[in-house]
Amino acid sequence: xSVETDKxxxxxxxxxxxxxxxxxxxxIVAQWAGPALGLPGRYALLFDFAALAALFWALVVIYxxxxxxxxxxxxE
Numbered sequence: 106x107s108v109e110t111d112k113x114x115x116x117x118x119x120x121x122x123x124x125x126x127x128x129x130x131x132x133i134v135a136q137w138a139g140p141a142l143g144l145p146g147r148y149a150l151l152f153d154f155a156a157l158a159a160l161f162w163a164l165v166v167i168y169x170x171x172x173x174x175x176x177x178x179x180x181e
Contacts, residue, residue, distance in 0.1 A: 128160060135149070
């Protein structure tokens with residue numbers, strides 16, 4: 106793999122890690138703050154769906170990283 110390919114894959118990996126970490130922190134805070142603020146249950150469901158969407162995006166990008174590594178390794 107070239108250095109630029111490695112850097113691009115590393116940047117994607119870092120962004121995925123950041124999205125997963127921030128999503129989980131925000132989701133935990135939302136699950137705690139919802140009842141504390143007296144929000145209806147539908148807001149909890151909204152936060153759940155937002156977290157699932159972010160984690161699905163992360164899964165797609167992880168798959169792209171995996172494919173890019175396989176393609177780079179095959180081209181060596």
